[in-house]
Amino acid sequence: MGFTHLHLHSEYSLLDGAxxxxxxxxxxxxxxxxxxAVTDHGSMFGIIEFYKEAKAQGIRPIIxxxxYVAARSRFDKVHGVDNERYHLVLLAENDEGYRNLIKIVSDAWTQGFYTKPRVDKELLAAHNEGIIALSACLAGEIPRALSAGDYDAAKRLALQYQDIFGKGNFFxxxxxxxxxxxxxxxPLLKRLSMDTGIELVATNDTHYIRREDAKIQQILICIQTNHVLGEDTGMEFETDEFYLKSEEEMRSLFADVPQAVENTxxxxxxxxxxxxxxxxxxPNFDVPNGQDHFEYFAECCRKGLIKRYGENPPPEYAERLEYELDVIRRMGYTDYFLIVHDFVDYAKKHDIPVGPGRGSGAGSIAAYCIGITGIDPMKYNLLFERFLNPERVSMPDFDIDFCYERRSEVIDYVISKYGSDHVSQIVTFGTLAPKAAVRDVGRVMGLPYxxxxxxxxxxxxxxxxxxxxALNHSPELKERYESDETVRELIDNAIKIEGMPRHASKHAAGVVITRDPVKEYVPLALSDDFVVAQYTMTALEELGLLKMDFLGLKTLTVIDDAQKAVRETQPEFxxxxxxxxxxxxxxxxxxxxxxxxxxxxxAGMRSVLMRLKPQVLEDxxxxxxxxxxxxMESIDTYIKNRKHPENTTYKTEKLRDIL
Structure with missing residues (x-):
């Protein structure tokens, strides 16, 4: 018949899954x-990565x-009363279930957060369509009642959950x-199934892949709880059985109830x-007087062409603009340009310093003419195709710098224009890089500082x-790794958790803007009281959502302050x-x-400047x-050829005009 793991914690359970x-x-x-299935604690952080990986390997992904279920209402947050919560596993049966799961998880964070994101039965009942629920581990509400010796309460709860999700949708x-x-x-759970008619399902509370990975899980828990290996963390796993078991192992464990395995x-x-x-x-963008969006955009760009280059711009400039407009129209990015232009224009009209543009977006003459960027792509022979071309599958991306002190005003404008539920900042993850991993693992192992x-x-x-x-580039590190058993164990343990997400936080610049409320597309979480999308910037782009970088740049603030100071004595500056x-x-x-x-x-950049001795902006x-x-490896060659251009060589003469 087969077996499927339906209760599993990935590394995105954040220091509680390996x-x-x-x-x-x-x-x-x-x-x-x-x-x-992947069923991380309280979040869906890793769902897109899991879904894509499973699909790529021909495995059916179960989202x-x-x-966490609140003991009372998700809105009750009284210390000492509402600290208790119960576990419940939810699985998306279909697309509607996926959307409902997103809403449940989002509201758990934005409405029910109290030490953990919490749902309640009212929320579950409101979004129960397409959801299959499992009663969870010992921390579930039903097992807790049985542990407390209250079988009648457990029976009542089981029937209540069946009513919420529907017969055949709760196990x-x-x-x-x-x-x-x-x-x-x-045995009490088996009896409960007999008495209620609710079917059993057998799971392993999987936190790591192989039995020998149990130590990795212990290390992660100790990092999370600030303990040393061997101490009571309050989250200790009593055995090493929380791994990805085979069908044979699961059938052996539940030989008396084979249907529970088959139900998976x-x-x-x-x-x-x-x-x-x-x-x-x-997202929808309102065009003045109900004008056609593309016609309005093209009109703004053509007016900008004359403003930038005069009444009679070079014919090749006009041709380039028309070419770009055609590509933008055919690829469906008219509103994208209008949205970006709108908030850049807002910033400029409110004297919020805006950068001239950076990255591939500076290669667009349309962006230059409409005022998104301030760099002439024709003067510097920049390529529009690096930014946007018919073969590009992902959305283009303007990187816009704003004064770091007033960047929030631009974001507030976007929120007011599109609605607070249509705009969200974006999650990012602090990961266990080598240095951090060594320090965390060393502390957990109880090694001297x-x-x-x-x-x-x-x-x-x-x-x-x-x-x-690091081991290849640092002979001393490699020597200590090979000669010192303690150092070897330290690094070996650190390697096992290297790159894992340590914590979630708010991305410094990323904002997502959506047509419908954000939680119609992606789950939400909280980070320092800010609402953030639980999917990363890369995932949001892949989902076709509009992700913008509102970059705060202190240099713009410094330049603006300097300009104001100069104007005190030279008003026309x-x-x-x-x-x-x-x-x-x-x-x-x-x-x-x-x-x-x-x-x-x-220091490195200043050293290069002193060697090159730049004379023009192009330098x-x-x-x-x-x-x-x-x-960086070509810096020496570039400096040599810059000073002696006659010695420059090309792998092919076709590169001469390009380089």
Whole structure:
């Protein structure tokens, strides 16, 4: 018949689950299992990653969540009274169930949060369509009643949950991890099934993939609770049975109730959710006088062309604009440009400093003409196709800088225009990078601070660093790893949790704007009292939602303050009229006097400037382009060729005009 894991915690249970998505799905496939659920604690953070990985490997993804049920109402938040909560597993049976699960989880955070995101039975009943529910582990409301010796209460609760979700949509969950209390309650759960007619379902409360990974789970729990291995964390797992078990193991555990195992597969076969990717879902934008959106946009761009380039712009500029307009129209991004232009225009009209634009968006003459960017793409021969072309599958992305002190005013404007329930900030995850992992694991192992600190300091500072890179690049670290058993154990343990999400927080710049309320598309959470979408920026883009970066840049604030100071004595001063060929300014760059100048103030960058001795703006553009991982290796070659262009060579003559 088969078996499917319906109760499972991934790494997105945040320090309470050690299942990484790709190895998890691979392991299920190796066990011959054809479907798999992820039911993280109170959240859906990892659902998109899980869904895509499962689909890629031919495994049916079952979308779920182990929610916390409030003892009273989700709105009751009295200390000492409402601290108690119960677990309940919810699975999305179909697309409607997925949407309802999103709403339940969102409201648990935005309405019911009290130490944990909490639902109540009223919320469950309001969004019960397409949801299959399981009574959960020992922390479930029914097992708790049985543990307290109140069988009648457990029976009443079981029937109540069946009423909420409907007959055949609620199951009594049984588990056996060899825990004493579990073994005591297990026969009572079986009796409860007989007395109520509610079917049983067998699960393993999976927190890690293999039995030997039990120590990883212990380490994560100790990091979360600030304990040392061996101490009572209050969340201790009494056995090492919380791993991804095979069908044979589960059938052996529940040999007397084989139907409970078979029900897992029956439930899995009922669960069919299709998440739509790539279909753009832009919010509605109101155009003046009900004018056609594209006609209005094109009219604004053509007026901007004359404003930027004069009454008789070069024909090739006009042709470029018409080409871009055609691509934008055909790809359906007219409203995208109008939305971005609207909030940039708002900022400018309210004297909020706005950057000239950065990234590939600066290559659009349409963006330049309408006022989104302030960089002439024709002057610098920038390519529109890097930003938008018919073969691009993801939405284009303007990176807009605002004064960091007034950035929030622009976001407030967007919220007021589209509605607070249509705008949300976005989650991001702090991960266990090598240095942090070593320090966390060292503390958990109870090692002396000096030992852990010494090892952490041997790990090089490097973007996207890994233990593999660190061991290859640091001979001293490798020597200690190979010669010192304690250091080896420390690093081996740290490697096992490397890259796992440690905590969720609010992305510094990302905002999602939606046509319908955000929780119609993605689950919401709270981060420092801010509402955030639970899916990452990348996932939101893949879902076709409008994600914008409202970047706060202190340099814009500094420049604005400086301009105001100058205007006290020179009222006519305008920063836009400053010449870009000022010799004194370039002289400062050639001697490395660039402290406090955005992107030019690091010691490494100042060293490059002193070697290159820039003389024109294009030199500064080249330095910024080169000073990043990858191109950085070509800096010496560039400087040599910049000073002696006659020595420049090309792999093919076709590159000469391009480079």
């Amino acid at each position: 299942c990484r998505m790709k190895p998890l799905v691979c392991a299920a496939k190796e066990l011959g299992q054809t479907s798999l 779920g969540c182990e929610v 009594i969950e049984i588990q056996n991890h060899g825990i004493g209390e579990e073994l005591r309650v297990l 597969q029956k439930i899995a076969e009922r669960c069919n959710v299709e998440i739509e990717f790539g279909n753009t879902k832009l 000096a030992t852990v600190d010494a090892v952490a300091k041997l790990i090089p500072f490097e973007l996207n660093n890994t233990f593999e890179k 305008d920063i836009e009229t400053i010449p870009l060929d000022d010799e004194d300014t370039y002289r400062q760059f050639t001697v490395g006097q660039t402290y406090g100048i955005f992107q030019f103030e690091s 500064l553009i080249a330095v910024i382009a080169l000073y990043r991982p990858g191109p």
